[in-house]
Amino acid sequence: MPILETRGLVKRYGSVTALGGLDLSLEPGVIGLVGANGAGKSTLIKILLGLIDATAGTAEVIGYDVVAQGPLLRQFVGYMPEHDCLPGDVSATEFVAHMAQINGLSRSAARERTAETLRHVGLFEERYREMRGYSTGMKQRVKLAQALVHDPRILFLDEPTNGLDPAGRDEMLDLVRRTGNEFGISIIMASHLLGEIERVCEHLVVIDAGHLMRSGPIREFTATTGTLAVEVDGDVSALHQRLREAGLEAAHEGRQVLVALDGEAAYDIIRDACDDLGVGLVRIELLRRNLEDIFRERAGEGVHAAS
Numbered sequence: 001m002p003i004l005e006t007r008g009l010v011k012r013y014g015s016v017t018a019l020g021g022l023d024l025s026l027e028p029g030v031i032g033l034v035g036a037n038g039a040g041k042s043t044l045i046k047i048l049l050g051l052i053d054a055t056a057g058t059a060e061v062i063g064y065d066v067v068a069q070g071p072l073l074r075q076f077v078g079y080m081p082e083h084d085c086l087p088g089d090v091s092a093t094e095f096v097a098h099m100a101q102i103n104g105l106s107r108s109a110a111r112e113r114t115a116e117t118l119r120h121v122g123l124f125e126e127r128y129r130e131m132r133g134y135s136t137g138m139k140q141r142v143k144l145a146q147a148l149v150h151d152p153r154i155l156f157l158d159e160p161t162n163g164l165d166p167a168g169r170d171e172m173l174d175l176v177r178r179t180g181n182e183f184g185i186s187i188i189m190a191s192h193l194l195g196e197i198e199r200v201c202e203h204l205v206v207i208d209a210g211h212l213m214r215s216g217p218i219r220e221f222t223a224t225t226g227t228l229a230v231e232v233d234g235d236v237s238a239l240h241q242r243l244r245e246a247g248l249e250a251a252h253e254g255r256q257v258l259v260a261l262d263g264e265a266a267y268d269i270i271r272d273a274c275d276d277l278g279v280g281l282v283r284i285e286l287l288r289r290n291l292e293d294i295f296r297e298r299a300g301e302g303v304h305a306a307s
Contacts, residue, residue: 001063003028003154003186009057011043018043020210021057030180032197033190035207041190044207045156049079062153075104078147082158084139088132092123092142095131096149103150117149121175137168144175157189161196173200227287230270231256234279242273261286
């Protein structure tokens with residue numbers, strides 16, 4: 001059964017159409033959601049969370065209609081908002097336990113789950129401190145904890161690495177990955193950083209101008225390019241020239257030569273050229289496209305790497 005499904009979903013703000021008849025069906029997993037500014041990504045999340053109503057169409061999350069069964073659905077949904085929303089004068093334990101009770105857990109169950117969840121996100125030792133003294137990374141972990149504490153079936157993460165330094169981003173992405181893998185929770189992660197989507201998600205959804213542009217497994221977006229990267233220790237320019245003389249399409253880029261793969265004979269030509277020139281072959285590999293490359297290519301079509 002799809003974890004999420006929309007049919008003809010429309011949202012208009014006056015004369016502006018944010019969603020223009022969106023049809024989307026997603027299976028359980030860790031899913032990345034990207035789109036240009038004004039693409040309708042945030043509007044879609046708000047409709048799925050029941051925060052705003054659609055103008056037309058229907059949406060279901062884990063089999064529940066977001067309008068007719070909204071209160072029932074929300075006990076199975078976790079949400080980590082982008083912006084800072086934490087009360088500074090209470091501890092993480094107090095706040096997360098309160099959120100657990102709001103989501104239907106008894107007082108004793110809420111405290112037990114809070115301890116487990118704060119341990120999972122790496123805040124167990126700091127759980128009794130007032131959150132006003134927390135770093136940005138710690139606050140992001142609290143937001144993730146409150147989204148997880150009631151053991152939801154699906155988790156919406158809006159820019160989960162917002163404001164974090166590189167080390168903090170790595171730690172948060174590892175938490176997201178482990179949450180999906182170890183707990184079996186489906187995750188919809190919105191991010192403007194395509195490298196994060198590529199590292200964490202199994203599936204990618206691209207929305208532009210309120211319409212679905214593409215949806216599919218990450219591997220379909222990042223297929224091999226047909227280009228060999230040849231890195232050598234020695235005269236790269238000489239190797240570049242030799243390969244071109246041998247009839248290969250090649251380009252010089254830093255310490256490597258990029259070679260269009262035209263049959264298996266290219267490998268033998270590269271090997272022999274390196275041997276003849278006395279340069280050391282450090283690395284030869286078939287390049288894969290990454291999401292940044294794809295979005296740069298499509299920039300002229302109105303799909304960018306922005307959130």
